Amino acid sequence: MTATMIKEFRLPDLGEGLTESEILSWKVDVGDTVSLNQVIAEVETAKAVVELPSPFAGVIKELHEQPGSVVEVGKPIVSFEVADDAGAPPSVPAGTPGAGSAETVAETPKREPNLVGYGAVVEGSGRPTRRARNFAPVVEPVETRPAEPRPPVVEPVETRPAERPRSTPPVRKLAKDLGLDLAQVPGTGPGGLITREDVQEFSGHAEQPATQQRGAVSPAGARPGERETRTPIKGVRKHTAAAMVQSAFTAPHATEFLTVDVTPSLELLAKLKTSREFAGIKLTPLTLAAKALLIALGRNPALNSRWDEENQEIVTFNYVNLGIAAATPRGLTVPNIKDADALPFPRLAQELTALAETARAGKTTPAELSGGTISITNIGVFGIDAGTPILNPGEAAILGLGAVRTMPWEYRGEVALRQVLTLSLSFDHRLVDGEQGSRFLADVGAILAEPGMVLTMV
Structure with a gap:
């Protein structure tokens, strides 16, 4: 029987010294088997939306954060169950420049999993190797092992939508302001796209209050009767x-x-x-x-x-x-x-x-x-x-x-x-x-x- 271990993947610095990112969606669920460099999440920094690849090949053990969570760089976001000999990605200091840079890594007799663009350690004479890097650096995952074998525990299966409903960012914001679950809103746009009108109709907001019909200005996303709307400053x-x-x-x-x-x-x-x-x-x-x-x-x-x-x-x-x-x-x-x-x-x-x-x-x-x-x-x-x-x-x-x-x-x-x-x-x-x-x-x-x-x- 192959020995396994639990490894945590911490949110990396995705470039330019950014300190936090928002988890937009998970592309995997607990129990899924993933391969090295498979996209596991979509995260939004203060500058761009980035697809996050898996640094390991293994099984998703736990998702530490939910979509919509703003996570600080260095905090664990997902745990993997991997083979005991799977190794770990090369340690890269947080804040190191991302795309286009290179790093020197001493070779070892085994290949180790890496994020996209890092390449893998190649067997050879042990001389340092220069590797081009096209993705932002990662914080080295923390390896944790149980002190002694424990009997298997049956864990409850978390249920949540496997895929984010198709919509645009303004529509998602409107649904959030109205307290709606987009998964419940039927989409009438091309390919099932959820439009602003779909959200408004679903919430009953399509019928405007009398004050708005008389020409009063109401900001997008305001609930009927509200006199002000507050939006978190982020991203x-x-x-x-x-x-x-x-x-x-x-x-x-x-x-x-x-x-x-x-x-x-x-x-x-x-x-x-x-x-x-x-x-x-x-x-x-x-x-x-x-x-x-x-x-x-x-x-x-x-x-x-x-x-x-x-x-x-x-x-x-x-x-x-x-x-x-x-x-x-x-x-x-x-x-x-x-x-x-x-x-x-x-x-x-x-x-x-x-x-x-x-x-x-x-x-x-x-x-x-x-x-x-x-x-x-x-x-x-x-x-x-x-x-x-x-x-x-x-x-x-x-x-x-x-x-x-x-x-x-x-x-x-x-x-x-x-x-x-x-x-x-x-x-x-x-x-x-x-x-x-x-x-x-x-x-x-x-x-x-x-x-x-x-x-x-x-």
């Missing part, structure tokens, strides 16, 4: 609030505005959409603005820098990780395109589209949210002309893109209807002087007003 909203406060009170913001005639840029976009090179590629004013920003940075590198307070240095980046502010069901996120300055224009357009789709689906990874050097926020999609964007922490500048309006405009000595938009540039005045910020904004505006100006800049 992306909590992280965004902390980041914005940090940015606003550590970096002295300055904001400049420039209104430009972008009719030539829109005409260029129309031509590109019919070309073979851009077939099937989505092109928008944001696409051109992103390319204009990258070109302007080459002439104004101060805006692609960071203030290092600890070392009292200004760090100027020789690459551009371009952040795009994205409104998602979970809140505001700013994923970035790595080395965007090295991408040809068609590839940049594809990356922008993929970034937006991933963000809307809530699948942005922590790695995609870290390491940005400068950002764009497209407030024009909401019909807003201009604003004063707050810097993403650690970045020197952020460019705001307003709505494109048809307006009377001076054109070749006469007044004509032209396509016009306003650019808003906020920058850290410790890093960027007014002259540098103005020249950068003027360069971006010149490219959008007349794309042919690029020939004089590169």
Whole structure:
């Protein structure tokens, strides 16, 4: 008979020094047999939703936390019953950088289970091996063994839904606010998706109170008769609030505005959409603005820098990780395109589209949210002309893109209807002087007003 032992898996630091995560759903149940690296849970950090793989092959003995629980890094979340010779994943200090890093591990004569991307120890001469790592580090599981054999105990089987009902985050929040179990709500959307209307109808909230019918404003998710709604501050909203406060009170913001005639840029976009090179590629004013920003940075590198307070240095980046502010069901996120300055224009357009789709689906990874050097926020999609964007922490500048309006405009000595938009540039005045910020904004505006100006800049 194979000897077994109980091993606990503690919530790992999923990157960027995050201190807690929320258990969204379990993909396994007590008694299930799982394989190494099988996805066992979906957790939400302050930045992204992450699938958590199993560090062991064995049987699920106990789930220590329930969906909806906010768990601190290092706390046990699941126990496994594994074979006595199964070994343990390599010990990795909490807080070690995740994706893209590597570690040195001395080889032993046996293979040991690991999380996705860690690889396994290979039999060999005992020399240290370098291993690429694509997942966040884990806290070494605590191994516990009974002091002496005990008779088997029949444990009650916990019953709960094996799979989370299909719905969107706002709908799940509405159901939670109304005190409803989504598993009881029939879904009428595509593929059985539970919609907001399904939740409201199930709760009887579809019949609005008289005060609301008369035009009173009632927040989404409020119960009939309630005068206020309270929502816990957690997840992306909590992280965004902390980041914005940090940015606003550590970096002295300055904001400049420039209104430009972008009719030539829109005409260029129309031509590109019919070309073979851009077939099937989505092109928008944001696409051109992103390319204009990258070109302007080459002439104004101060805006692609960071203030290092600890070392009292200004760090100027020789690459551009371009952040795009994205409104998602979970809140505001700013994923970035790595080395965007090295991408040809068609590839940049594809990356922008993929970034937006991933963000809307809530699948942005922590790695995609870290390491940005400068950002764009497209407030024009909401019909807003201009604003004063707050810097993403650690970045020197952020460019705001307003709505494109048809307006009377001076054109070749006469007044004509032209396509016009306003650019808003906020920058850290410790890093960027007014002259540098103005020249950068003027360069971006010149490219959008007349794309042919690029020939004089590169």
